[in-house]
Amino acid sequence: MIVADPKPFGQVKGYIENFEKILIVGCGTCTTVCLAGGKAEVQMLASGLRIAFGRENRSKTILEDNVQRQCDEEFILPVLARVADEKIDAIVTLACGVGVNFFADRLGKVPIFPGVNTTFYGASVEPGLWAEMCAGCGDCITAHTGGICPVARCSKHLLNGPCGGSEKGRCEVDPANIDCVWQLIYDRLKALGRLEELQDLLPAKDWRTASDGGVRRTIRENLYKLK
Amino acid sequence: MSDKNLMMSGSNLERVLKAGHFAVTCECGPPKGADLEYLQTKIDLIRGCVDAANVTDNQTAVVRMSSIAASAILVRNGIEPVMQMVTRDRNRIAAQSDLFGAYALGIRNMLCLTGDHQTFGNHPMAKNVFDLDSIQLLDVVRTIRDLGALNNGDQVQGGIKMFLGAAANPFADPFEFRVIRLAKKIRAGADFIQTQCIYDMDRFREFMRMACDMGLDKQCFILAGLTPLKSAGMAAYMNRNVAGITIPDTIIQRIRGVAKGQQGEEGIRLLLEQIQEVREIPGIAGVHIMAIEWEEKVREITERAGLLPRPQI
Numbered sequence: 001m002i003v004a005d006p007k008p009f010g011q012v013k014g015y016i017e018n019f020e021k022i023l024i025v026g027c028g029t030c031t032t033v034c035l036a037g038g039k040a041e042v043q044m045l046a047s048g049l050r051i052a053f054g055r056e057n058r059s060k061t062i063l064e065d066n067v068q069r070q071c072d073e074e075f076i077l078p079v080l081a082r083v084a085d086e087k088i089d090a091i092v093t094l095a096c097g098v099g100v101n102f103f104a105d106r107l108g109k110v111p112i113f114p115g116v117n118t119t120f121y122g123a124s125v126e127p128g129l130w131a132e133m134c135a136g137c138g139d140c141i142t143a144h145t146g147g148i149c150p151v152a153r154c155s156k157h158l159l160n161g162p163c164g165g166s167e168k169g170r171c172e173v174d175p176a177n178i179d180c181v182w183q184l185i186y187d188r189l190k191a192l193g194r195l196e197e198l199q200d201l202l203p204a205k206d207w208r209t210a211s212d213g214g215v216r217r218t219i220r221e222n223l224y225k226l227k
Numbered sequence: 228m229s230d231k232n233l234m235m236s237g238s239n240l241e242r243v244l245k246a247g248h249f250a251v252t253c254e255c256g257p258p259k260g261a262d263l264e265y266l267q268t269k270i271d272l273i274r275g276c277v278d279a280a281n282v283t284d285n286q287t288a289v290v291r292m293s294s295i296a297a298s299a300i301l302v303r304n305g306i307e308p309v310m311q312m313v314t315r316d317r318n319r320i321a322a323q324s325d326l327f328g329a330y331a332l333g334i335r336n337m338l339c340l341t342g343d344h345q346t347f348g349n350h351p352m353a354k355n356v357f358d359l360d361s362i363q364l365l366d367v368v369r370t371i372r373d374l375g376a377l378n379n380g381d382q383v384q385g386g387i388k389m390f391l392g393a394a395a396n397p398f399a400d401p402f403e404f405r406v407i408r409l410a411k412k413i414r415a416g417a418d419f420i421q422t423q424c425i426y427d428m429d430r431f432r433e434f435m436r437m438a439c440d441m442g443l444d445k446q447c448f449i450l451a452g453l454t455p456l457k458s459a460g461m462a463a464y465m466n467r468n469v470a471g472i473t474i475p476d477t478i479i480q481r482i483r484g485v486a487k488g489q490q491g492e493e494g495i496r497l498l499l500e501q502i503q504e505v506r507e508i509p510g511i512a513g514v515h516i517m518a519i520e521w522e523e524k525v526r527e528i529t530e531r532a533g534l535l536p537r538p539q540i
Contacts, residue, residue: 155346161411162401162404162408164394166400166471172470173346183400186403187401199410201415207358
């Protein structure tokens, strides 16, 4: 999933200081699962804002909405209609950055603000803990590394083995919290009986498939032509 | 894989090693600014003591004068540099461009590194590059040197000669992978290796035994990295805070066992013993003395170790 963290309350409040009628929109997919932008978080943020502005004796209308996915047009069309019908002044979205952009492209003169900080593609490792697993580089090399990604999980994105900062399975950048991914890869390939593959040189990676090749898009021609 | 009989750049370091001498290199860290006098002082301190001096590239990710510029200043002053280049701060476009500039300025030795992560330095908020890792940088430079081709296959205008080095850390984990990584660096183009500073001599001997079993000592020159300990405090600090460096308790106790004012001298005595020890390890072709901010001791160390005068070839 795409993992996100709620933005500091004061920051979100600051974004909407000068608007009267504000709609907070949650997303029912990734940010719901990582407990940053689902229905519950929308309710909490909305209540918090009402209380905070109330204490300042300022009346604002804080409305709530939730859609299944903010990255598909069919799901956000009803929200766009509501914004127009109810004359909403500004939107705060608790979706990842994709939701912010997707809305912004369609909102005309109504401003939108992010309510979360989008962090990474990760997995829920244990309750309350998410960890980065993929960097979306566009050219997956994990066939060579036992299914474990050094592009995402090595602090230096090393492709040919651990640097000198690997100690007791931990990464020197933050030993308490980061595994040395090359230790994980080593252990995994050893368990798979494929240790000799670590002798292969992985040549300089072609980063064009990552964002370094310019803004990316994917076209599935069989579907795209139908349109 | 490097051919020990072919001259790669004809640098002094390469000639010394290929003539079979026990080589000596040291470190010469550039100033944290454009302070030429600071660099000049260091140059004067090491003159005549070493076959070449490593010029670090923003080591520990702390901003300093560029290693290319400082290396060129060493060349101008008659000291041969080993220009260090890290991939942390430059992509393959900058790395190749800097290589040409370095060669044009008379630099003939280069150490290819990934570099310390920027979180350890004075700009932890910086964006890093890591377009290449150190092994890929070796491969890129070797391809330019030997095939006259850039990483994209374009032909290079005019050739370059460079004696290519890499680092090895026998003390990081996983231990069994360390020799595999060394072999990869040699295959990618390393002509010489300078190791991380050695304190655990038993582990280093084991590493060298594994390297020699694979014949790696026949394919490149391995220089043992050594750092004199100024004090017990420094030893304890390095042991605790520098990943990939383990200082055995016996060493820390030994330094701690002498009076504060004498600890530096004890550190140098220990270093002299270490130099003798590594000289006896099969496959070791020289020493790389990293006297961190202690360049004034390089002459004394090399003198007392019987490494002077340096061979003139």
